[in-house]
Every structure is written in structure tokens, then in C-alpha cells.
Amino acid sequence: MRILLIEDAPSLGEAVHDQITEDGHAVDWMQTLAEGEACLATTDYDLLLLDLLLPDGNGLDLLRQRRRAGVATPIIILTARDQISDRIAGLNAGADDYLVKPFDLEELSARVAAVARRYTGNPNPLIHVGELEIDLVNHSVHRAGQDVELTAREWALLEALVQHPGALLSRSQLEDRLYAFGAEIESNTIEVHISRMRKKLGHASIETVRGMGYRLGRS
Numbered sequence: 001m002r003i004l005l006i007e008d009a010p011s012l013g014e015a016v017h018d019q020i021t022e023d024g025h026a027v028d029w030m031q032t033l034a035e036g037e038a039c040l041a042t043t044d045y046d047l048l049l050l051d052l053l054l055p056d057g058n059g060l061d062l063l064r065q066r067r068r069a070g071v072a073t074p075i076i077i078l079t080a081r082d083q084i085s086d087r088i089a090g091l092n093a094g095a096d097d098y099l100v101k102p103f104d105l106e107e108l109s110a111r112v113a114a115v116a117r118r119y120t121g122n123p124n125p126l127i128h129v130g131e132l133e134i135d136l137v138n139h140s141v142h143r144a145g146q147d148v149e150l151t152a153r154e155w156a157l158l159e160a161l162v163q164h165p166g167a168l169l170s171r172s173q174l175e176d177r178l179y180a181f182g183a184e185i186e187s188n189t190i191e192v193h194i195s196r197m198r199k200k201l202g203h204a205s206i207e208t209v210r211g212m213g214y215r216l217g218r219s
Helices: 010-022 033-042 059-068 084-092 105-119 152-163 171-178 189-201
Strands: 002-006 026-030 047-051 075-079 097-100 126-129 132-135 140-143 146-148 206-209 213-216
Touching: 002 010, 002 033, 010 026, 010 105, 026 033, 026 171, 033 047, 033 059, 047 059, 047 105, 059 075, 059 084, 075 084, 075 105, 084 097, 097 105, 140 189, 152 171, 152 189, 152 213, 171 189, 171 213, 189 206
Parallel strands: 002 026, 002 047, 047 075, 075 097
Antiparallel strands: 126 132, 132 140, 140 146, 206 213
16 A cells, blocks of 8 residues: 555654565655645545644644545654543544554554455455455465465565455556655556566466556456
């Protein structure tokens, strides 16, 4: 997924960034509301991780603004405000989850995955496609009962395709899933990853529609 993290604490921001990146997601980390709003104006994100107490305002205002505008992008609040009234306010404003600092990074990963599954319309963490069994929780794949080893970026691509069953994803859409701002992208990166994935998952696992993009195989 392409994730926006808005968190002003350097140590926590770095820890969350590293954790979510290791999970195979592309993460843009901003430290102010203004920076976050600039990102949201130019990039379609799959998830927003939002601190409340930021140097230039309250993240709750951004949350309310997004929901009033009809934006359904999932938002998880990350905050030190642990009062029940704060949780209620955040959830009533449209947050999908509310995580109080300090929190375990593995729990954050689990909550990110759970929210993502709900938004794709399939809360089941086990997906079956042909001879493939894809475990969205443990980031594992079995082909005809055998383990398949995928790199972090290969997993990110597979997850993107699984989350949009039957839909065509263009090369640029898939690149957005792999790379945060400022990352260098080779012109044939997606094609190389797809080729390697087909060798591991089976040629029919990923379909190519020339000039348009890729989608999960239907077999």
C-alpha cells in the first residue's frame, strides 16, 4: 500500500516508518499538517496514519475535513491522548482505528492490515486464487501446498493485485505502491518484478493487458 504518515516526533516517526516499510508498504513521512495536506493534494493514498498533536494544528481537524469532503481513505489515529472522550471524538470524526502511544509496532502492523482488508471488502486474511493460498496476515504464499518466497516488493505488488480483484492496475499505480517520494525508479522495474513473480507463482497468476496494465489471474 501507499501510506502517508503524519507524525512530528522524530524517534517514533522513524520507528513507524521503518516498521511499515519492512511490511512491504511505501511510506511518505511528514511532520506537519501543512506537509501532509500537500501530499494528500497530489497523491492517492491507501491509508493515513495520523498524529493529533502536531506543530501547526490538530490532526482531528484534518480528519474531519477529509470526511466532510467525502474522502473514504482509511485513517488510523496515533496519539498520546488516551482519555475515553478523546477516543470517542476521534472515532466519531471518522477514524477507522485509534492507537494510543506508546504502542507495539507489531500491533500497528496488524491494525494496518486489518483496516486494509475491511476496505477491500474481504475481511478474510486467507485468499485462494487457483492453486495459490495467500495469507495477508503473515505475508506468506503457498502454491499447491508449497511455500513460495517473495521479496518485500514482490509481496507489495501481489497485495495490490489481491486488493483489486479483476481490476487492471497500471504500471504507474503499481510504482506508487512500491516507492515513496524521492525514490529512484528504473523504467522497467515493474516488468522485472512481474516476470520474477510469474516464475514463482505460475505464469497464469498475473495477467498482462498490453498498454493498460496488470491484474490478478483468474485461474
